[in-house]
Amino acid sequence: MAKPKVQYQCNACGAQFPKWSGQCPDCNAWNTLEEIAAIAIGQHAGSRGSQPMHLVGEAAAVQMLDSVETEGEVRLATGTGEFDRVLGGGLVRGSIVLIGGDPGIGKSTLLLQTVANLSATGTPCLYVTAEESAQQVALRGKRLGLRLADLKISTQNRLEDVLATSQAEKPAVLVIDSIQTVYSEALQSAPGAVAQVRECAAQLVRYAKQSGTAVFLVGHVTKEGTLAGPRVLEHMVDGVLYFEGDSGSRYRVIRAIKNRYGAVNELGVFGMTDKGLKEVGNPSAIFLSRHDQPVAGSVVMVTREGSRPLLVEVQALVDASQGGNPRRVILGLEQNRLAMLLAVMHRHGGIATYDQDVFVNVVGGVRVTETAADLPIVLAALSSLRDQPLPQELIAFGEIGLAGEIRPVLNGPERLREAGKHGFKHAIVPQANKPKQAIEGLQITGVSRLSEALDVVQSLT
Secondary structure, three states: OOOOOEEEEEOOOOOEEOOOOOEOOOOOOEOOEEEEEOOOOOOOOOOOOOOOOOOOOOOOOOOOHHHOOOOOOOEEOOOOHHHHHHHOOOEEOOOEEEEEOOOOOOHHHHHHHHHHHHHHOOOOEEEEEOOOOHHHHHHHHHHOOOOOOOOEEEOOOEHHHHHHHHHHHOOOEEEEEOHHHOEOOOOOOOOOOHHHHHHHHHHHHHHHHHHOOEEEEEEOEOOOOOEOOOOHHHHHOOEEEEEEOOOOOOEEEEEEEEEOOOOOOOEEEEEEEOOEEEEOOOHHHHHOOOOOOOOOOEEEEEEEEOOEEEEEEEEEEEEEOOOOOOOEEEEOOOHHHHHHHHHHHHHHHOOOOOOEEEEEEEOOOOOOOOHHHHHHHHHHHHHHHHOOOOOOOEEEOOEEOOOOEEEOOOOHHHHHHHHHHOOOOEEEEEHHHOOOOOOOOOEEEEEOEHHHHHHHHHHHO
């Protein structure tokens, strides 16, 4: 069999060339040629000048879709409830999950804890560390107080060796730490290159599906916070998990960006201790900072992360601008939405902030991705502007439209029940989210216009 040959493919037009060049000769795009593993010479192609070969495939058996068996996937519990929640209920046989996050935020720690717990229960696991030595991993495991007697480790970064070792050991769970440091000899580029990451991930996906091994891939992130390497890497895997927040914070938040076996945007909250990551059973408690006395610019909202409601505090600071262009800074929410909400507040509420700097923050480092935060943002900004604290027992949620209407959000009754469990007494919600049955201990006020919500707040203060 002839030796494999390396070719280069343009990621803009798909053309292939035997040599690299700075500009694609076909589409004239610059810096788009990437190394790929080509088919071996002589395997499918004839000699120069011969007739072109017609490749003939074999027809696969087909079946009616309603006859396909839909038995539930057997889930493997990782030993950590919050991690199982993010995964969709546990590990699925043959799945491949990509975990990304800033350096030092806890990716390796979480996976080491997971495979140590699984191996202690009799599940065969293999931890492949391509960045650290076995001594470094062992020191971390002993510092965390983990049981390491049944956990197998390998310090290889050549993909062919990793696959051969895994086929010999036959683990149920395989951890690759990290995918950017693994390389394949089928390509000439250095580890971490786009072509290497894509090729290694493709072979690991193929191995996971054929062997039924659940594979974890640790991925580096760029300074913009996105996973390093090609975007196609996220499309090849079954799940993508991101660590959110600051690595210096006491708490760690993991969000499921993609999950073929569970809900997306599911959230798992952990606390970093000297014994590793510990799950937080009541996340709302850590995101709520009950002040000794009411403070201006603070409103509690009920957001929904995945399959559960979560109480978070939204804070706003409105101050006179010292420059010609007032600043609009928002952390944990969408940047452009703040400017839109301030314009709606001016047009339909008669409250102007064109000469004010507005700063909005979600306490705890959590990122809110839904529009239910519109009403809390406006109420917090109004409270800070007027320096009038809102009642501490008040919660609010709702989407605000450009016409000044308050739109309903999903799962309103469930959000209100969660607020009632935490002792809140008043709620300002969209009229359509007001439940037909009263919730004990919670006075619910439904509003349909922004002006109505402002009037209700004025009566409470």
